[in-house]
Amino acid sequence: MHKKIEIKSERRESMIDITDDVQKIVDESGVKDGLCNIFVPHATAAITLNENADPNVGADILDFLAKHIPKGTWRHDRIDGNADAHIKASIIGPSETIPISDGKLVLGTWQDIFLCCFDGPRKRDVVVSILK
Numbered sequence: 001m002h003k004k005i006e007i008k009s010e011r012r013e014s015m016i017d018i019t020d021d022v023q024k025i026v027d028e029s030g031v032k033d034g035l036c037n038i039f040v041p042h043a044t045a046a047i048t049l050n051e052n053a054d055p056n057v058g059a060d061i062l063d064f065l066a067k068h069i070p071k072g073t074w075r076h077d078r079i080d081g082n083a084d085a086h087i088k089a090s091i092i093g094p095s096e097t098i099p100i101s102d103g104k105l106v107l108g109t110w111q112d113i114f115l116c117c118f119d120g121p122r123k124r125d126v127v128v129s130i131l132k
């Protein structure tokens, strides 16, 4: 079963915690043991798992990427000025797969699911697939 979540990013770059939205889809699916895949069908966005207790972790990841992948120095920038966003999206990757046990996503205490948007603000789709 697949379900789509719509997320609106508010800045050019952001890390948006979507864990509660994804767990809600797992709840609705009724699947107790299986796999959950979270996929973003966009060339300038990505999915990652990391800490949410300290929001600086997400900010540090964005700062790290900005430091190593500067804006405006790539071939694709001549076309639409967002080459850095494409490179960041490829490095982080478009999906993550998480086990489901007893109807809950098996995430570590400090792990949450983040939609990484590298070329906002804009509306993003996230596709959540539940496999039994």
Ligand code: ZN
Pocket (backbone or CB within 6 Å): 076, 080, 081, 082, 083, 086
């Ligand atoms: Zn582009």
